Amino acid sequence: MTTTAISPPPAHPVLDVPPVVEEHLEEDERAALTERIKRLMRERDAILVAHYYTSGDLQRLAEETGGCVSDSLEMARFGHAAKAGTLVVAGVRFMGETAKILNPEKRVLMPDLQAECSLDLSCPAEEFVPFCDAHPDRTVVVYANTSAAVKARADWVVTSSIAVKVAQHLKERGEKLIWAPDRYLGDYVRRTTGADMVLWQGSCVVHEKFKAEGIRELKREHPEAAILVHPESPPEVIALADVVGSTTQLIRAVEQLPHPTFIVATDNGIFHKMHAVAPAKRLIEAPSGGRGATCVSCAHCPWMAMNGLRKLARVLETGENEILVPEPIRVQAVRSINRMLAFSGQAGIQVAGMSGD
Numbered sequence: 001m002t003t004t005a006i007s008p009p010p011a012h013p014v015l016d017v018p019p020v021v022e023e024h025l026e027e028d029e030r031a032a033l034t035e036r037i038k039r040l041m042r043e044r045d046a047i048l049v050a051h052y053y054t055s056g057d058l059q060r061l062a063e064e065t066g067g068c069v070s071d072s073l074e075m076a077r078f079g080h081a082a083k084a085g086t087l088v089v090a091g092v093r094f095m096g097e098t099a100k101i102l103n104p105e106k107r108v109l110m111p112d113l114q115a116e117c118s119l120d121l122s123c124p125a126e127e128f129v130p131f132c133d134a135h136p137d138r139t140v141v142v143y144a145n146t147s148a149a150v151k152a153r154a155d156w157v158v159t160s161s162i163a164v165k166v167a168q169h170l171k172e173r174g175e176k177l178i179w180a181p182d183r184y185l186g187d188y189v190r191r192t193t194g195a196d197m198v199l200w201q202g203s204c205v206v207h208e209k210f211k212a213e214g215i216r217e218l219k220r221e222h223p224e225a226a227i228l229v230h231p232e233s234p235p236e237v238i239a240l241a242d243v244v245g246s247t248t249q250l251i252r253a254v255e256q257l258p259h260p261t262f263i264v265a266t267d268n269g270i271f272h273k274m275h276a277v278a279p280a281k282r283l284i285e286a287p288s289g290g291r292g293a294t295c296v297s298c299a300h301c302p303w304m305a306m307n308g309l310r311k312l313a314r315v316l317e318t319g320e321n322e323i324l325v326p327e328p329i330r331v332q333a334v335r336s337i338n339r340m341l342a343f344s345g346q347a348g349i350q351v352a353g354m355s356g357d
C-alpha cells in the first residue's frame with residue numbers, strides 16, 4: 001500500500017447528533033395522511049422518491065404512487081425521467097441537493113431540512129476547499145454524501161459501488177488522490193487498490209458503530225448466515241463480511257444468495273426492501289455500539305428518521321423546504337457527477353449506492 005507524506009486535517013467530531021425519533025402513527029391517522037398526501041401529490045404534480053433507510057410508511061407510499069425507493073443516484077435519475085414538475089425527496093439533505101443538481105428545472109422539496117448526514121457535516125466546504133487548494137497535485141474524489149459545494153470542488157464524485165474501480169483507474173493513470181469524507185470507505189478503497197490516497201477523517205454515525213465481536217458471536221449462533229456489510233463500516237467489521245457492498249448490492253445479495261439467513265450491518269431501514277424481495281429469508285440486525293445508554297444510532301440513522309408522513313403532508317400543502325443550489329455551484333458539481341456516469345458507462349458498470357448508503 002502506498003503511504004503519503006502529507007497529513008489530512010484532524011477528525012471533525014459531530015457534536016450534535018440528534019436522538020433517533022421515529023414517527024409513530026395510529027392506523028386511522030396513517031390512512032388519513034396517506035389519502036391526503038396522495039391527493040396533494042396529484043394536485044401539485046409531485047412524485048415521491050424515498051431512500052431505502054426511510055420508514056416503511058414512506059417506502060410503501062412511494063411505491064404505491066409510482067415513485068421510487070432506491071439509493072440517491074437512482075432517486076435523482078428517476079426524478080430526471082419522471083414527468084412530474086415537483087420531486088419530493090425523502091432522505092437527507094445531500095440527496096435533495098443531488099436531485100436538484102441533476103434536475104435544475106424541477107422543484108425539489110424535502111420533508112425536513114434538518115435531515116443531515118454526519119459525513120456531509122464532517123466535510124464543510126470552507127475547510128475542504130482550502131485543503132484541496134493546498135494540494136493541487138492531487139485529484140479530488142468525493143463520496144456522494146457531500147454538499148453541492150464540496151462536489152463542485154471535486155474532480156470526481158463516486159458511489160460505494162464504483163469507488164474501487166475509479167480509484168484503480170486513477171492509480172493506473174499515475175494520479176494521487178484526496179478522498180473525502182468517509183475514512184472507513186477510503187481505507188477500504190486504499191487497501192483494495194493500493195492507490196496513494198489522503199483520507200479526510202469523516203465517518204457515518206450508524207456504520208462506524210457496528211461491532212466485530214458481536215457479529216462474530218451472532219455468526220456462531222447462526223453458522224448458516226451470510227454477513228452483509230456496507231463499506232462505511234470499520235475494517236474489522238468489513239473483514240468479517242461475505243459481501244461488502246452498497247445498499248443496492250446488499251439487497252441483491254439477499255435476493256440471490258442461497259443462504260436462508262443474513263446478518264446485516266447497515267441501517268435497518270433497508271429491511272423493508274429486503275423483506276419485499278426475499279420474504280422467506282431471515283434478516284438479523286448486526287449488533288451496534290449504539291444500543292447502550294449513549295445510543296445515537298441503534299443501527300438507524302437519526303437524520304433519516306426525521307422523515308415522516310406528517311412532515312411530507314405539510315411540505316406538499318405549503319411548498320416549504322425547497323432545495324435550491326446556486327447555479328455556478330450546480331454547474332461545477334454536475335461535471336464531477338457526469339464524469340463518474342461517463343466512466344461507469346464506458347466500463348459497463350452499474351452505478352448504485354449514491355447515498356453511500
Ligand code: SF4
Nearest residue numbers: 117118204206301357
Ligand atoms: S446512515 Fe447514511 S445519511 Fe445517515 S449518517 Fe450514515 S451515511 Fe449519513
